[in-house]
Amino acid sequence: MVPLLLVMLSVIGWPFIDTVRLSFTDARLVGAGGDFVGAANYQRIFASTAFWRAFFVTTEFAVVSVFVEVVLGVLVALLLYQNFRGRNILRALLILPWALPTVVNALLWRLIYNPEYGALNAMLVQTGLLDDYRSWLGDPNSALVALIIADAWKNFPLVALISLAALHAVPHDIKAAAVVDGANALSRFRYVILPYLVGPLMVALILRTIEAFKVFDIIWVMTRGGPANSTRTLSILVYQEAFSFQRAGSGASLALIVTLAVTMLAVAYAALIRKSAGARF
Amino acid sequence: MERQSLGFTVFLYVCAGLLAIMILAPFAWLFIMSISSTTDLVSKPLHWWPAETNWSRYRILTDLTPNTHGAALMTALVNSIEVAAIATFASLVVSVPAGWAVSRTPAVGWSLWLVIGTYMLPPVALAVPLYMGLAALGMLNTKFGLALVYLTILAPFTAWLLKSGFDPIPRDLEKAAAIDGARLDQTLRIIILPLAAPVIGTAALFAYLLAWDEFFYALLFTSDHRAKTVTVAIADLAGGRVSDYGLIATAGVIAALPPVIFGLVMQRTLISGLTRGGVKG
Numbered sequence: 001m002v003p004l005l006l007v008m009l010s011v012i013g014w015p016f017i018d019t020v021r022l023s024f025t026d027a028r029l030v031g032a033g034g035d036f037v038g039a040a041n042y043q044r045i046f047a048s049t050a051f052w053r054a055f056f057v058t059t060e061f062a063v064v065s066v067f068v069e070v071v072l073g074v075l076v077a078l079l080l081y082q083n084f085r086g087r088n089i090l091r092a093l094l095i096l097p098w099a100l101p102t103v104v105n106a107l108l109w110r111l112i113y114n115p116e117y118g119a120l121n122a123m124l125v126q127t128g129l130l131d132d133y134r135s136w137l138g139d140p141n142s143a144l145v146a147l148i149i150a151d152a153w154k155n156f157p158l159v160a161l162i163s164l165a166a167l168h169a170v171p172h173d174i175k176a177a178a179v180v181d182g183a184n185a186l187s188r189f190r191y192v193i194l195p196y197l198v199g200p201l202m203v204a205l206i207l208r209t210i211e212a213f214k215v216f217d218i219i220w221v222m223t224r225g226g227p228a229n230s231t232r233t234l235s236i237l238v239y240q241e242a243f244s245f246q247r248a249g250s251g252a253s254l255a256l257i258v259t260l261a262v263t264m265l266a267v268a269y270a271a272l273i274r275k276s277a278g279a280r281f
Numbered sequence: 282m283e284r285q286s287l288g289f290t291v292f293l294y295v296c297a298g299l300l301a302i303m304i305l306a307p308f309a310w311l312f313i314m315s316i317s318s319t320t321d322l323v324s325k326p327l328h329w330w331p332a333e334t335n336w337s338r339y340r341i342l343t344d345l346t347p348n349t350h351g352a353a354l355m356t357a358l359v360n361s362i363e364v365a366a367i368a369t370f371a372s373l374v375v376s377v378p379a380g381w382a383v384s385r386t387p388a389v390g391w392s393l394w395l396v397i398g399t400y401m402l403p404p405v406a407l408a409v410p411l412y413m414g415l416a417a418l419g420m421l422n423t424k425f426g427l428a429l430v431y432l433t434i435l436a437p438f439t440a441w442l443l444k445s446g447f448d449p450i451p452r453d454l455e456k457a458a459a460i461d462g463a464r465l466d467q468t469l470r471i472i473i474l475p476l477a478a479p480v481i482g483t484a485a486l487f488a489y490l491l492a493w494d495e496f497f498y499a500l501l502f503t504s505d506h507r508a509k510t511v512t513v514a515i516a517d518l519a520g521g522r523v524s525d526y527g528l529i530a531t532a533g534v535i536a537a538l539p540p541v542i543f544g545l546v547m548q549r550t551l552i553s554g555l556t557r558g559g560v561k562g
Binding site: 093 | 304311314322325329404429432490494500511526529530533540544548551
């Protein structure tokens with residue numbers, strides 16, 4: 001069976017190692033192999049403002065969108081954990097944004113944000129909340145926020161579903177005991193429910209953060225990194241470097257820096273999880 | 282059951298209503314755009330419901346006359362179906378034995394972690410060598426080449442899902458089979474596969490949806506009707522010179538329909554698959 005594992009690794013392992021090799025060369029995407037240039041690509045990247053700008057845009061996108069998704073996800077899970085009619089229909093609806101292809105989601109929100117005919121402008125102006133139509137994706141001040149809303153709308157259901165499953169794992173007698181002991185709703189949440197929620201929530205948080213840090217699709221379709229590079233994340237920057245400008249060498253270096261950042265994030269989270277799991281048991 | 286005060290019940294229903302609107306409104310608007318006349322869509326104030334429904338765009342986009350928007354979208358749809366099917370099948374072929382091996386031999390568990398670790402690799406970290414490799418093999422812009430690349434995304438995911446599905450199957454069954462003289466591959470085929478059919482089905486479903494949703498590699502590695510997938514086709518349409526927003530919305534509806542229907546029909550399977558990792562994690 002191990003040979004098959006090796007097959008899997010070779011589909012991923014070889015390109016990865018080749019990326020490492022390329023990152024020390026000045027190879028072009030098309031044409032001859034390129035020469036060894038040592039760490040020159042890395043030096044140039046760390047000295048460039050474009051890289052740091054993209055790094056901060058990516059971080060802002062990841063932190064804010066994941067934060068919104070987690071808060072909204074937990075609130076929705078708490079709502080759906082209550083007993084009311086129509087609850088099961090709502091649960092079924094949650095799968096819809098998740099199942100919507102990312103590219104369609106991007107296109108849908110692009111239409112909603114349209115500066116001349118978009119539904120958001122129409123709604124805000126018709127209800128008197130806004131005086132005049134705005135170019136939500138065309139303004140560097142609002143483009144990233146608009147993207148984050150679109151991304152959070154698609155991804156909060158995942159957090160909600162995971163949280164809901166965790167809520168249902170809380171034993172009934174513990175909840176009943178807390179009620180008997182006279183704990184109010186807030187302290188029941190803090191001391192009875194939350195401990196069960198932390199572990200699964202951390203897993204959801206890691207997955208979403210890694211995904212958000214790698215973000216490409218939704219930004220490519222909605223803004224291509226514009227306006228004025230205000231939504232150019234690291235993945236978009238790598239794409240431009242390696243494929244638009246065909247600089248395979250420095251594109252590879254940049255890609256490895258992104259990989260390193262994502263790995264460090266994941267390792268830090270894993271340590272956090274172990275700590276919180278240790279505190280629980 | 283706890284008694285609920287009237288105020289709390291009202292509060293619940295208000296929240297539930299808001300959630301339903303939040304999820305459904307964007308979907309509804311995409312659909313309404315697809316059946317509104319162009320005049321309704323560009324009117325100010327915006328018409329939220331078309332004076333006359335207009336289904337012609339669905340006819341335009343399913344029209345197979347060569348070199349039309351319809352032909353482009355339908356060909357891409359078929360390409361997506363094929364690529365996702367090949368990639369799903371290939372990833373199951375490699376990950377079923379691998380997942381089983383890791384489930385039965387904890388000593389090789391590190392290899393699964395290595396494979397799962399690849400999840401943290403942003404696609405951009407593999408893209409350049411994969412591009413060069415496919416170009417060298419003459420497999421750029423082929424469905425098979427794209428499906429092969431999709432293995433890098435699907436295989437780690439299915440291997441992990443399958444391993445957790447194989448774990449609860451008792452080992453005694455395999456020992457009994459071994460005593461009866463079954464070879465390893467016979468044991469897997471006759472004993473394990475039937476028992477693991479549900480989890481294999483879940484893995485296949487997720488893999489298919491993942492492949493359907495993929496955009497980045499498809500954007501890089503396909504260039505025309507021979508391999509372009511539906512995600513690239515609708516991104517082209519949205520970024521192109523189409524002035525009728527309704528047509529873009531219609532393309533979105535068509536591309537979203539298969540996974541959304543899948544999602545609704547299979548929601549139980551999907552939700553248990555989505556939450557399993559988190560809650561057990």
